[in-house]
Amino acid sequence: MTPPAHAVRLKARSLRKSFGASKALQGCSLDVRAGEIHAVCGENGSGKSTLVKILSGVQRPDVGEYVIGDHPDGTIERPRDALRAGVATVFQELLMVDTVSVLDNLQLGIQPVALGDSSPAEFRRRAQSVLEELLGYCPDLDGAAEGLSLSEKQTCSIARSLLRQPDVLILDEATSALDAESRDRLFVVLNRLRSRGVGIVFISHRMDEVDELADRITVLRSGASVATLERGKFTREDLIHHMTGADQLTAGTSERQNQLDPVSTHAVMRMRGVRIRENSYPVDFTLRQGEIVGVGGLDGHGQDEFLLALWGHQFGSAGGVVVLEDELERPITSASAAVASGIGYVPRERRSQALFPALTIRENFGVRTLERDTVGPFLMWSRTHLRFEHNAKKLNIKFGQDTDLITTLSGGNQQKVILARWLASHPRVLILNDPTRGIDINAKRDLYALLVELADSGVAIVMNSTEIDELVELADRVLVFREGAVARELQREELSRTTLVESFFGMGRSR
Numbered sequence: 001m002t003p004p005a006h007a008v009r010l011k012a013r014s015l016r017k018s019f020g021a022s023k024a025l026q027g028c029s030l031d032v033r034a035g036e037i038h039a040v041c042g043e044n045g046s047g048k049s050t051l052v053k054i055l056s057g058v059q060r061p062d063v064g065e066y067v068i069g070d071h072p073d074g075t076i077e078r079p080r081d082a083l084r085a086g087v088a089t090v091f092q093e094l095l096m097v098d099t100v101s102v103l104d105n106l107q108l109g110i111q112p113v114a115l116g117d118s119s120p121a122e123f124r125r126r127a128q129s130v131l132e133e134l135l136g137y138c139p140d141l142d143g144a145a146e147g148l149s150l151s152e153k154q155t156c157s158i159a160r161s162l163l164r165q166p167d168v169l170i171l172d173e174a175t176s177a178l179d180a181e182s183r184d185r186l187f188v189v190l191n192r193l194r195s196r197g198v199g200i201v202f203i204s205h206r207m208d209e210v211d212e213l214a215d216r217i218t219v220l221r222s223g224a225s226v227a228t229l230e231r232g233k234f235t236r237e238d239l240i241h242h243m244t245g246a247d248q249l250t251a252g253t254s255e256r257q258n259q260l261d262p263v264s265t266h267a268v269m270r271m272r273g274v275r276i277r278e279n280s281y282p283v284d285f286t287l288r289q290g291e292i293v294g295v296g297g298l299d300g301h302g303q304d305e306f307l308l309a310l311w312g313h314q315f316g317s318a319g320g321v322v323v324l325e326d327e328l329e330r331p332i333t334s335a336s337a338a339v340a341s342g343i344g345y346v347p348r349e350r351r352s353q354a355l356f357p358a359l360t361i362r363e364n365f366g367v368r369t370l371e372r373d374t375v376g377p378f379l380m381w382s383r384t385h386l387r388f389e390h391n392a393k394k395l396n397i398k399f400g401q402d403t404d405l406i407t408t409l410s411g412g413n414q415q416k417v418i419l420a421r422w423l424a425s426h427p428r429v430l431i432l433n434d435p436t437r438g439i440d441i442n443a444k445r446d447l448y449a450l451l452v453e454l455a456d457s458g459v460a461i462v463m464n465s466t467e468i469d470e471l472v473e474l475a476d477r478v479l480v481f482r483e484g485a486v487a488r489e490l491q492r493e494e495l496s497r498t499t500l501v502e503s504f505f506g507m508g509r510s511r
């Protein structure tokens with residue numbers, strides 16, 4: 001039965017939580033009603049994930065109270081208690097075990113709470129139907145999860161929560177790894193759950209998503225809830241004002257100012273006849289000094305492999321070479337050859353591909369520049385410290401001490417440390433795979449300005465992005481991938497949301 005409108009599914013009052021000297025929450029309150037999508041917005045490090053962890057029973061607040069359904073906070077001490085109270089959460093970091101089957105992944109943590117009386121066969125049938133709805137097809141449920149793309153894995157994490165049939169569904173940046181089609185399908189499902197009375201907490205740094213979905217928005221700033229805004233009763237500027245405390249975004253360059261002269265500009269890298277998939281058309285590509293080349297397409301059409309090929313990854317029987325041109329042509333046949341030639345790479349999946357969780361913030365930052373800080377046999381950490389401080393200021397990284405573990409940082413700030421690592425290494429070529437994933441709107445503007453500055457100083461940048469506006473705003477040209485090959489190359493003057501989306505779907509003029 002659908003509960004009455006405005007029935008409160010979840011109520012949190014004056015939550016506070018500290019980790020040592022770091023105050024993650026400092027007075028955070030939130031009401032989530034039945035049948036509403038309630039967005040929680042705030043800058044990186046403002047406390048969103050900490051709030052989510054408290055509501056999911058992963059952490060206990062130091063002070064404050066919360067009630068979920070009929071369960072007062074005293075009864076929610078562990079994740080299992082929150083599940084029993086009807087809360088299912090999709091966490092920011094991907095929680096999938098690569099070595100076990102898709103079906104086993106979907107059941108992780110469910111038993112014995114939510115399988116209830118549904119038999120294994122019934123669960124399998126439901127899993128299939130949820131995945132079909134979210135993906136448009138069902139992957140092999142018995143196959144290992146490692147065969148799935150990042151977007152498919154993220155979809156499985158969402159499916160796992162939906163299978164729990166929650167009264168409150170919490171999505172902490174759950175859309176950041178989804179391709180456009182999966183995101184649209186998820187939104188259809190969320191709208192249906194809303195109409196059935198589920199209370200949904202939705203966290204995203206993408207304002208277009210928040211605009212599309214949210215009935216209300218609670219804004220967190222420095223761990224405190226500073227406003228709750230009703231749909232239709234505020235402007236984007238109001239929202240940003242509440243998030244940042246400032247009247248406008250930091251000045252970012254909205255557009256590339258310098259147009260490159262394609263003939264005279266020096267080529268820094270060239271790819272000849274590289275087949276990134278066995279039967280795909282070979283890719284020919286020349287990268288010029290100081291240009292920003294965007295890479296786009298529907299998820300899984302070869303963009304990731306293209307970036308990896310530029311970073312020296314050899315694809316099986318693929319022909320062709322990737323060379324960096326200076327006085328000599330140097331083949332780039334491995335990641336170490338790429339690093340030695342001044343190529344930096346920021347992967348999409350930071351946790352598994354770029355972070356060293358057992359190391360400190362400073363060590364994570366310094367791994368590519370240690371030789372500069374070594375004098376004889378000694379490592380001069382004070383130099384790394386100074387360089388980190390400088391870069392942290394540029395990217396507005398929020399941290400306590402740089403000797404804290406990297407895992408103590410919020411997700412967006414971890415991403416910024418990885419970016420800072422490469423910026424500090426003064427690369428000639430920077431390869432970025434979805435660099436603003438999980439980064440707040442203000443920090444995005446800072447990063448855009450920084451990328452333009454780098455390009456203007458001669459660094460060549462190749463950037464894959466799932467945010468179309470980002471490609472329109474920043475790129476000098478965009479390579480659109482379909483089926484493992486470049487299907488179209490759009491020049492700056494042709495770039496718009498429409499031309500890009502059309503070309504993703506193979507519409508418009510082909511190459």
Ligand SMILES: Nc1ncnc2c1ncn2[C@@H]1O[C@H](COP(=O)(O)OP(=O)(O)OP(=O)(O)O)[C@@H](O)[C@H]1O
Nearest residue numbers: 019024044045046047048049050408409410411412
């Ligand atoms: N385990 C921890 N130890 C120390 N500090 C922590 C820990 N967890 C969170 N913090 C700190 O609490 C603050 C809030 O972090 P939180 O992850 O909740 O932010 P967030 O709003 O989710 O950020 P993002 O948008 O980057 O994901 C940050 O300053 C973070 O460094």
